[in-house]
Amino acid sequence: MNYSTIKKVVAGSLFTMAAVAASAQDTTSTSTSTATVFGGRAQYRTWSIGVTGGVLSPIIPFGSNDYGDYDANFGYGLYIKKQIAPSFALKLDAHRGKLSGTYDDYDGRQPRPAGQPADFETDLNYAVSLKGVVNVGTVSFLSRQKNVGFFVQAGAGLTGYDPGDDKTRKELFIPVGVGASFKLGQVVALNLGYDANFLDADNLDRSWVGGRSNKDKWSYGYAGLEFTLGNTSKPSLQWSNPVALMYDELKDPTLRQEVEALKTRVSTLENTVNQLSADADGDGVSDRFDKCPGTPAGTVVDGAGCPLKLPTDSATAGVYPNIQFEFDSSVLRTSSYPTLDKVSSDLRANSSSSLTLEGHASAEGTEAYNMNLSRDRANSVKTYLVNSGVDANRITVKGYGESRPIASNSTEEGRVQNRRVEIKK
Missing domain, CATH: 2.40.160.20 (Porin)
Incomplete structure (x- = not known):
């Protein structure tokens, strides 16, 4: 050919x-593309x-x-x-x-070999x-x-x-x-x-x-x-073109509207959380639930943010206010820090003094559970004082569970007062 x-x-x-x-x-x-970036080969x-x-x-x-x-x-x-x-x-x-x-023998190359x-x-x-x-x-x-x-x-x-x-x-x-x-x-x-x-x-x-x-x-x-x-x-x-497809999806108006709507929802949620956590008087109760706003710093308050009426028996009168705790918790409130700092300062100033921490609980739960909870509360106070520089040997810890209430366990107000640690010299 x-x-x-x-x-x-x-x-x-x-x-x-x-x-x-x-x-x-x-x-x-007239065919149009319906593919997405991560939609797979199917x-x-x-x-x-x-x-x-x-x-x-x-x-x-x-x-x-x-x-x-x-x-x-x-x-x-x-x-x-x-x-x-x-x-x-x-x-x-x-x-x-x-x-x-x-x-071709005539193109300047060697002659064709014999037999080729x-x-x-x-x-x-x-x-x-x-x-x-x-x-x-x-x-x-x-x-x-x-x-x-x-x-x-x-x-x-x-x-x-x-x-x-x-x-x-x-x-x-x-x-x-x-x-x-x-x-x-x-x-x-x-x-x-x-x-x-x-x-x-x-x-x-x-x-x-x-x-x-x-x-x-x-x-x-x-x-x-x-x-x-x-x-x-x-x-x-x-x-x-996967690069162009990704670019196209990122520029998709619907997707951008969803992203903006998500940003708005997140901003609204953050504002709500800030409102719920605001605590102007620093008593550990947020303003939204604080029934007694403006309490002085260091005031011991109940779950509603109102000052507690503390016992004034001869053993504890005029010494230190009780350290209060939330229900079923041994975690210290931030409102207790000023009192504990004062106790630490007094102990470090007088090296010969010592004290006893008596833990208590309200009547919810079993007696054995409340006994352990009261002891944990007293140990939380001891840990704070030891970390602040007080010798651990100068602090005695006792737990009494629900056996020594200072208020009635039939009301929430009374139970709040019973969730405590008493500081005694």
Whole structure:
């Protein structure tokens, strides 16, 4: 087949491909993308098939075969492709055709060795390979769907051919190629590519006689159409741009409205928490629940923020106020700190003095539980004093549980007073 015939065949093939692509463009151009960034591959079309047609030649840019004068012949092929990610796919590819060339003694090279045929013509029955295809760039970087892409591909395969010496051969080969893709519609794309194929043998153009071994090569330059399979309501993964898709989602008005609404809810919640925790007089009871606002600093208050009426028996009168606790708790209130700081200061000023901490509880719960709770309350007071510099040996801890109430356990006001630690010298 001469160059004129090749041109006519390729031009006719491209015209047919363009006509099919234009028709497909008209019927699929209204499809819209519904994919999201983290929606997974199920939201895309990932399978495609393709047909190719082009020029087969027993030469590549990286070196020639034993026959330097080569012919260009028509080749054709087909493939099926699985898109794994926007940037990578696996392709099962096949092509076939004819390879031919001559050995010209008049081109300045050494004369043809004895026994070497003057020309060759090889029927390439098949060349099947599995390739990895890497998309290396796109023209429309910020478009949600790409329209032009470039790729490189490489893999390994098996080829069967008849070099014209009555012997059919099967050999391994390695294809390496580059190309460009042009999106013509939601279904069809035009591909232009070039593959250099490295054969693991030196018999594609018959055997070299009287010379050194030189493993053969051939090239396949082609144009083709690729058809993406599946429901056209889904976008093609090959043409999806994850960077642009993420950018598009971040700019989505609905999403931004939801973010602003969330900010408003968080701000409202923070204001509510601040209002609930506000304590102007520092008595440990928030203003919202404080029935006696403005109590002086250091005043012992009940759960409603009102001053407690403390016992004034002869053992404790005029010494220190009781340390009050919340229900079922041995954690010190911040309102108790001024009293404890005064006790610590007095003990450190008088090294010979000592005191007893008597823990008490209200009547809720069992007697054994309340006994342990009262002892824990007394130990909390001791720990505070020891941490402030008082010798632990000067402090005695006792727990009385619910056995020594100072108010009635039948009312909440009385129970509040009973949850205490008494400080006695």
